[in-house]
Amino acid sequence: MSYYSIINEKETKLNIKRSEFITNIKKVKNEEAAKNYIKKISEKYKNATHNCWAYYVIEEIEKYNYSDNGEPSGTAGKPIFGQIEKYNLKNVAIVVTRYYGGIKLGVRGLIDAYSNSAENSIKNCDIVEMNNSIKLICETDYSKFNEIEKLLKREKGWKITEKNFTDKVEFQINIIENKSEEIINILKEKTNKIHENGFVEIALKMGDKNE
Incomplete structure (x- = not known):
């Protein structure tokens, strides 16, 4: 069995209308490792406004999950997961941390912000x-x-x-x-x-x- 993933852990940043979006991405071997990584990054940025995430792993079966972590439903976790699917990645976890900058982005703006943050991080990794x-x-x-x-x-x-x-x-x-x-x-x-x-x-x- 073969699949596409990344080989390097990466942190990238985007500033969108005064909000800072920090994205962390890592290759993980299973669901437990994905959850541990999400917990680690969330604790690192525990003072952030939101730590939204998604993962996709292969064990006996394929498993995935995502979370908006307090953002409006469907505006964060699902767009992050959408980028994992777009690049056909497996055994990967992504956490997008947001520090709110005082300007509301709206539903469409949040979807684009989280999607772009995840994609920017993926593009900065070596896909293998x-x-x-x-x-x-x-x-x-x-x-x-x-x-x-x-x-x-x-x-x-x-x-x-x-x-x-x-x-x-x-x-x-x-x-x-x-x-x-x-x-x-x-x-x-x-x-x-x-x-x-x-x-x-x-x-x-x-x-x-x-x-």
């Missing part, structure tokens, strides 16, 4: 495709490692996450499940030792062979 991957730990000599790197450049869907150079080369590589057969065949031919070390998530920017 997340994939289930197999984690392999490999050992080889230096000459073969150079060959491996050259061969892997022809393939997509992998990421070397660790390298250790001693009298040999030990490295860890994460491989997207549906690309594993071709890449594992290369590794088996060129490595002295290889073993599987479970499943992880791998983030690949679209069009990249690796990161």
Whole structure:
């Protein structure tokens, strides 16, 4: 299974008719993590007028929720969630904090303000495709490692996450499940030792062979 998400936590700010909107966005692994993040940001800005939020996560099933946190119904949480849907993001939580500046925005103005704040934050993040991957730990000599790197450049869907150079080369590589057969065949031919070390998530920017 693959999905789109972000890889960096980000805080952005917009000033709209004297109100300050502070948006925090983060990739989260499940609903509990999303709720904890919302609580953390809400406590950080506990003196704010409103802390409105939305999240969308994948567990056994997809789960989402949003809150206006005292703003008129439908003017904050739903517009924030709408931007998550617009960019097709999963496993993400967004909190938009508002400090009221003395000028009422009206229903349409609030919807636009919260929507624009969420979208501005998303646009300032790196959006990546997340994939289930197999984690392999490999050992080889230096000459073969150079060959491996050259061969892997022809393939997509992998990421070397660790390298250790001693009298040999030990490295860890994460491989997207549906690309594993071709890449594992290369590794088996060129490595002295290889073993599987479970499943992880791998983030690949679209069009990249690796990161």
